[in-house]
Amino acid sequence: GAVVSQHPSRVICKSGTSVKIECRSLDFQATTMFWYRQFPKQSLMLMATSNEGSKATYEQGVEKDKFLINHASLTLSTLTVTSAHPEDSSFYICSAREFDTLGEKLFFGSGTQLSVL
Amino acid sequence: DQQVKQNSPSLSVQEGRISILNCDYTNSMFDYFLWYKKYPAEGPTFLISISSIKDKNEDGRFTVFLNKSAKHLSLHIVPSQPGDSAVYFCAASIGEGSQGNLIFGKGTKLSVKP
Numbered sequence: 001g002a003v004v005s006q007h008p009s010r011v012i013c014k015s016g017t018s019v020k021i022e023c024r025s026l027d028f029q030a031t032t033m034f035w036y037r038q039f040p041k042q043s044l045m046l047m048a049t050s051n052e053g054s055k056a057t058y059e060q061g062v063e064k065d066k067f068l069i070n071h072a073s074l075t076l077s078t079l080t081v082t083s084a085h086p087e088d089s090s091f092y093i094c095s096a097r098e099f100d101t102l103g104e105k106l107f108f109g110s111g112t113q114l115s116v117l
Numbered sequence: 118d119q120q121v122k123q124n125s126p127s128l129s130v131q132e133g134r135i136s137i138l139n140c141d142y143t144n145s146m147f148d149y150f151l152w153y154k155k156y157p158a159e160g161p162t163f164l165i166s167i168s169s170i171k172d173k174n175e176d177g178r179f180t181v182f183l184n185k186s187a188k189h190l191s192l193h194i195v196p197s198q199p200g201d202s203a204v205y206f207c208a209a210s211i212g213e214g215s216q217g218n219l220i221f222g223k224g225t226k227l228s229v230k231p
Contacts, residue, residue: 042223043119
């Protein structure tokens with residue numbers, strides 16, 4: 001099946017620094033990728049939809065200036081958490097959408113655990 | 118307000134027995150439901166789905182049942198195997214072609230004991 005690679009898997013950073021997370025579709029082109037966040041004991045929550053070549057669409061309550069999304073190619077989307085603070089510590093995960101003869105499928109990355117000190 | 122609820126955070130089952138994972142939803146507009154399985158350090162992987170026009174979908178050992186009037190769905194795994202031990206997420210969307218707008222439950226951690 002299709003593979004989505006997400007890096008890094010774990011990052012610890014100091015408060016005020018920026019962290020970049022990469023999401024790559026390895027064997028298919030993804031015009032659309034999605035970024036989610038999951039706090040402990042909570043659901044995976046969609047943060048934003050990343051569209052190749054255009055601006056990302058953010059969900060209500062997600063600050064677009066804080067969570068910068070770049071989808072410059074059909075196989076790569078990046079999420080940059082700018083000026084990270086401890087409350088941004090969470091599990092971030094991406095998914096990429098593929099269309100085939102059976103319809104739409106989502107493939108998820110393995111996630112990034114962000115800890116902001 | 119959570120639109121998709123998995124009220125059991127964990128479930129333990131003996132190998133060979135049936136595992137039943139439950140999911141409730143509140144939004145009557147949802148018409149497509151999916152189950153994902155997640156192993157530690159990996160992303161969720163698609164397991165099985167069901168459209169609201171059906172009340173049952175079966176794929177090998179996995180069967181999903183949908184009760185629209187009760188806004189309830191369940192995933193049955195028969196027989197359960199130790200390799201099924203994982204976190205199972207229920208998800209719902211409006212429209213089968215809108216998986217990007219999936220609403221996820223919190224997940225249920227299934228442990229299948231040998």
